[in-house]
Amino acid sequence: MKLDTSGFETSMPTIGFGSSNDMLDGFSTVPSFDLPRTTDFDGFQKEAVQMVKPAKGTTTLAFIFKEGVMVAADSRASMGGYISSQSVKKIIEINPYMLGTMAGGAADCQFWHRNLGIKCRLHELANKRRISVSGASKLLANMLYSYRGMGLSVGTMIAGWDETGPGLYYVDNEGGRLKGDRFSVGSGSPYAYGVLDSGYKFDMSVEEASELARRSIYHATFRDGASGGVASVYHVGPNGWKKLSGDDVGELHYHYYPVPPSTAEQVMEEAAAE
Amino acid sequence: LQIFEYNGSAVVAMVGKNCFAIASDRRLGVQLQTIATDFQRISKIHDRVFIALSGLATDVQTLYQRLVFRHKLYQLREERDMKPETFASLVSAILYEKRFGPYLCQPVIAGLGEDDKPFICTMDSIGAKELAKDFVVSGTASESLYGACEAMYKPDMEAEELFETISQALLSSVDRDCLSGWGGHVYVVTPTEIKERILKGRMD
Numbered sequence: 328m329k330l331d332t333s334g335f336e337t338s339m340p341t342i343g344f345g346s347s348n349d350m351l352d353g354f355s356t357v358p359s360f361d362l363p364r365t366t367d368f369d370g371f372q373k374e375a376v377q378m379v380k381p382a383k384g385t386t387t388l389a390f391i392f393k394e395g396v397m398v399a400a401d402s403r404a405s406m407g408g409y410i411s412s413q414s415v416k417k418i419i420e421i422n423p424y425m426l427g428t429m430a431g432g433a434a435d436c437q438f439w440h441r442n443l444g445i446k447c448r449l450h451e452l453a454n455k456r457r458i459s460v461s462g463a464s465k466l467l468a469n470m471l472y473s474y475r476g477m478g479l480s481v482g483t484m485i486a487g488w489d490e491t492g493p494g495l496y497y498v499d500n501e502g503g504r505l506k507g508d509r510f511s512v513g514s515g516s517p518y519a520y521g522v523l524d525s526g527y528k529f530d531m532s533v534e535e536a537s538e539l540a541r542r543s544i545y546h547a548t549f550r551d552g553a554s555g556g557v558a559s560v561y562h563v564g565p566n567g568w569k570k571l572s573g574d575d576v577g578e579l580h581y582h583y584y585p586v587p588p589s590t591a592e593q594v595m596e597e598a599a600a601e
Numbered sequence: 602l603q604i605f606e607y608n609g610s611a612v613v614a615m616v617g618k619n620c621f622a623i624a625s626d627r628r629l630g631v632q633l634q635t636i637a638t639d640f641q642r643i644s645k646i647h648d649r650v651f652i653a654l655s656g657l658a659t660d661v662q663t664l665y666q667r668l669v670f671r672h673k674l675y676q677l678r679e680e681r682d683m684k685p686e687t688f689a690s691l692v693s694a695i696l697y698e699k700r701f702g703p704y705l706c707q708p709v710i711a712g713l714g715e716d717d718k719p720f721i722c723t724m725d726s727i728g729a730k731e732l733a734k735d736f737v738v739s740g741t742a743s744e745s746l747y748g749a750c751e752a753m754y755k756p757d758m759e760a761e762e763l764f765e766t767i768s769q770a771l772l773s774s775v776d777r778d779c780l781s782g783w784g785g786h787v788y789v790v791t792p793t794e795i796k797e798r799i800l801k802g803r804m805d
Contacts, residue, residue, distance in 0.1 A: 403779075408780050409777065548804075549635065550634060551633055552635060553633050555779075555803070576804070577802075581801070
């Protein structure tokens with residue numbers, strides 16, 4: 328059986344002296360595809376693919392409204408396809424009036440948030456007044472920037488209430504820091520944004536806002552495989568944060584979409600009639 | 602990109618006393634995104650033989666269509682239904698035909714043979730048969746399923762108890778897998794009836 332070597336041909340002529348062209352005589356007549364100019368055929372695209380891969384398997388969101396800041400997150404930790412935990416605390420209490428959300432590496436987020444809490448307390452002691460949300464997020468962003476490129480994975484939102492009112496910042500492991508009114512971070516964020524953006528109004532009551540946050544997390548857990556568990560909702564007001572609810576999304580699904588009892592009986596009748 | 606984990610699936614079959622149960626999850630996804638929550642993975646070949654396919658969804662559907670075609674030809678020629686052992690050999694042969702460009706799915710076959718004796722087997726994507734006396738599993742949640750079935754299985758269970766066991770094993774295993782779940786689909790087959798049930802599971 329003659330081996331099919333058409334894959335080895337290139338449209339590039341061999342560089343070098345004319346005498347080496349006779350090596351190609353048996354091969355060059357069949358049309359062929361361009362080979363990439365690299366020695367590592369199997370792995371050269373890996374880096375580009377890894378860059379766009381959704382690394383942060385989670386859904387967290389936060390938004391500012393009339394009564395303060397609403398922060399919500401799911402509670403699933405996944406390692407590839409395996410669910411390692413359904414009860415991870417992704418909303419981290421930095422101090423009684425500031426919250427941070429966790430997306431990315433759990434160890435990274437927990438450590439750096441605790442570190443930020445320490446720095447905020449030191450600031451309070453040194454300056455005899457609380458640190459602003461802007462200041463706290465800047466401290467975290469600068470710390471993460473100095474570790475840029477070393478493989479930290481942190482996609483967090485710092486939410487709090489300071490002298491200027493409610494504050495919300497997004498900070499990530501690249502050292503980026505953005506001020507905003509609505510953020511969602513993680514692999515489930517596109518689904519959460521869809522529900523959050525269409526239902527958002529600045530003039531909402533605390534109950535309406537918490538229901539919106541809960542529903543956004545629920546919809547993200549339904550569609551995204553890497554989000555699930557419990558939807559926790561926190562509210563940050565002028566007197567600090569307060570946990571409003573922690574509902575299991577498995578039960579939340581049947582609360583939003585109850586199964587009408589008749590359909591199940593219908594299915595059993597059809598099967599029994601076979 | 603793991604091709605067997607592109608769509609996500611979980612399939613299990615168990616043997617009882619003169620009956621068998623075959624169950625699957627209902628999710629169809631594209632990597633982490635869930636597209637549908639009512640995907641049919643289990644198919645009836647004839648009243649006493651069922652096949653469930655895990656793996657790439659397009660191959661699941663195409664392979665099922667090919668197998669139904671081959672079984673219908675057999676019925677026309679032999680004027681009878683295929684025995685489950687024969688059907689398993691047919692599936693194995695069809696998969697090995699594509700040895701160097703395989704169907705990317707792993708079937709689980711369950712049936713009632715001569716004297717109503719239940720038969721189950723599973724195969725890898727190129728047709729290596731694995732017969733078992735108790736249970737077989739397949740899909741992205743297979744490791745969790747092995748553990749759950751090993752713990753919950755008892756021999757010679759009646760149809761109702763078998764249904765409870767296989768449902769609990771399936772639901773608890775897919776709750777540990779991001780890529781499968783979103784409900785369950787169980788068929789319990791005895792010599793006299795086929796009972797199809799949809800399971801209410803966690804939708805996350």
